[in-house]
Amino acid sequence: xxxxxxxxxxxxxxxxxxxxxxxxxxxxxxxxxxxxxxxxxxxxxxxxxxxxxxxxxxxxxxxxxxxxxxxxxxxxxxxxxxxxxxxxxxxxxxxxxxxxxxxxxxxxxxxxxxxxxxxxxxxxxxxxxxxxxxxxxxxxxxxxxxxxxxxxxxxxxxxxxxxxxxxxxxxxxxxxxxxxxxxxxxxxxxxxxxxxxxxxxxxxxxxxxxxxxxxxxxxxxxxxxxxxxxxxxxxxxxxxxxxxxxxxxxxxxxxxxxxxxxxxxxxxxxxxxxxxxxxxxxxxxxxxxxxxxxxxxxxxxxxxxxxxxxxxxxxxxxxxxxxxxxxxxxxxxxxxxxxxxxxxxxxxxxxxxxxxxxxxxxxxxxxxxxxxxxxxxxx
Numbered sequence: 001x002x003x004x005x006x007x008x009x010x011x012x013x014x015x016x017x018x019x020x021x022x023x024x025x026x027x028x029x030x031x032x033x034x035x036x037x038x039x040x041x042x043x044x045x046x047x048x049x050x051x052x053x054x055x056x057x058x059x060x061x062x063x064x065x066x067x068x069x070x071x072x073x074x075x076x077x078x079x080x081x082x083x084x085x086x087x088x089x090x091x092x093x094x095x096x097x098x099x100x101x102x103x104x105x106x107x108x109x110x111x112x113x114x115x116x117x118x119x120x121x122x123x124x125x126x127x128x129x130x131x132x133x134x135x136x137x138x139x140x141x142x143x144x145x146x147x148x149x150x151x152x153x154x155x156x157x158x159x160x161x162x163x164x165x166x167x168x169x170x171x172x173x174x175x176x177x178x179x180x181x182x183x184x185x186x187x188x189x190x191x192x193x194x195x196x197x198x199x200x201x202x203x204x205x206x207x208x209x210x211x212x213x214x215x216x217x218x219x220x221x222x223x224x225x226x227x228x229x230x231x232x233x234x235x236x237x238x239x240x241x242x243x244x245x246x247x248x249x250x251x252x253x254x255x256x257x258x259x260x261x262x263x264x265x266x267x268x269x270x271x272x273x274x275x276x277x278x279x280x281x282x283x284x285x286x287x288x289x290x291x292x293x294x295x296x297x298x299x300x301x302x303x304x305x306x307x308x309x310x311x312x313x314x315x316x317x318x319x320x321x322x323x324x325x326x327x328x329x330x331x332x333x334x335x336x337x338x339x340x341x342x343x344x345x346x347x348x349x350x351x352x353x354x355x356x357x358x359x360x361x362x363x364x365x366x367x368x369x370x371x372x373x374x375x376x377x378x379x
Contacts, residue, residue: 008354008361014300018346020353022298022312025345029338036329043323043330050322051315055199057322059191059206065307065314066206066271067285069213071292072310073220074265076301078145080224081257082237087134087149088265089289090156091127095266097163098126099273100178100280107185115185119270120212127266128259130156135258139251145258153289164282177281187275207275216264217303223260233257265289291339298346309346316342 008017030040051061071088078085102122106115134148164176173179187208191201224230236243236253244250272284291313298312299305320335345352 008358012357012361014302014305017354017357018298018300018305018309020357021345022342024353025341026338028345029341032334032337032341033330036334038327038329043327046326047315047319047323049319050326051319055191055194055197055201056204057318058199059194059201059204061311061314061318062190062210063204063206063271063276063314064317065310066210066213067268067288068291068295068310068313069217069307070268070271071265071289072295072299072306073216073292073303074261074263075292075296076299076303076306077220077224077233077264078257078261079296079301080230080237081233081253082240083138083254083257083261084146085131085149085258085261085265086146086293087131087152087262087289088268088292089285089287090149090153091130091262091265092268092285092289093153093160094130094156095123095127096160096269096273096280096284098122098124098266099269100168103181103185103274104178107182110184112184112187116187116208116270116274119185119274120267123266123269124263125266127262127264129262130266131258131262132255135255138258139254161282164280168280175281178279181274181278185274186278187270205276207271209271209275212267212270214307216267217307220264221303229256265292294343294346298342312342313339 007013026044030044033040033043050057052058071092074088074091075085099119099122102119103115106118110118130152131149134143134145134152137143137148138145161176164178168178169176170179189204190206190208190210191204194201194206222230224233232243232248232253235246236248236250240250243253268285268288272286273280277284295306295309295313298309299307316335316339320332320338323330324332324335
């Protein structure tokens with residue numbers, strides 16, 4: 001007889017299943033490495049050492065993870081309302097304009113600790129405004145949010161090319177980028193934290209935006225699970241019909257949720273512009289908006305899972321660069337394949353092993369999954 005559906009314990013649902021998916025993804029990636037004639041175990045060791053083997057490497061890993069925390073949170077908030085915001089890339093890109101305008105306007109006469117809050121507001125407002133249009137079209141016109149947000153990614157990219165080439169580029173410069181920001185818009189590094197632990201960090205770009213990302217992870221948790229608005233968002237995502245019956249406005253929830261999502265994605269622009277490059281250049285987002293989708297899926301749309309998932313992808317970015325250098329047979333394209341496998345198993349095939357794990361839990365410990373114990377058990 002088939003085992004009835006059973007709800008897994010939270011630790012298995014949010015911890016065990018992602019770990020199993022991740023292990024399978026790395027096992028398949030190991031086969032790919034083996035096919036090109038390299039040792040998978042040595043490749044894994046180089047990947048891990050390249051990401052966490054020194055203070056410098058850890059700082060770079062956390063720098064990349066900062067971008068993915070912002071975009072992962074953005075996708076997760078929309079998920080809870082049943083919306084698939086695939087436009088984080090464009091929202092982060094266009095928000096660079098909000099960051100750059102604030103930084104270029106105030107960096108000459110304000111210290112960084114005054115410029116930074118203004119830049120946060122600029123980034124959030126620009127990202128929210130860019131997400132508002134697809135949200136309005138979904139709520140009022142029935143346009144599918146996936147299609148409109150994808151289209152707005154291309155619109156944002158084209159608009160930024162025009163602005164950087166024809167508007168914001170300094171006179172006499174050939175590079176499509178703004179002028180270098182003055183110290184009043186350059187964020188302090190966090191390398192001292194790792195150096196305090198005895199690690200050597202030379203010039204990694206890890207900066208205080210990482211702390212902002214962690215703070216926003218807590219804010220998102222509080223918003224979604226501890227506020228009335230969060231309850232309405234989750235109710236609408238679970239059952240729009242029930243939400244309408246309860247008097248929750250569909251238009252309001254869609255627009256507010258997407259604007260919050262866009263604001264979170266937009267704040268990603270702070271990290272590369274003010275924390276690393278100290279200018280706005282073409283393609284500074286570098287795919288972080290799309291990686292955020294995988295981060296949200298792997299983290300089960302919960303901030304407690306999104307942060308470690310973002311660090312995992314930061315490890316793949318930083319450790320992958322070291323792996324491509326140490327093993328010439330493994331190109332950067334193969335690193336992208338490994339990242340794609342993680343996305344595949346953590347996202348598209350996230351439920352592949354769930355039925356088997358549910359069956360095992362139901363057989364070994366029925367009470368742990370909410371099923372009645374077998375007769376005679378515990379007597």
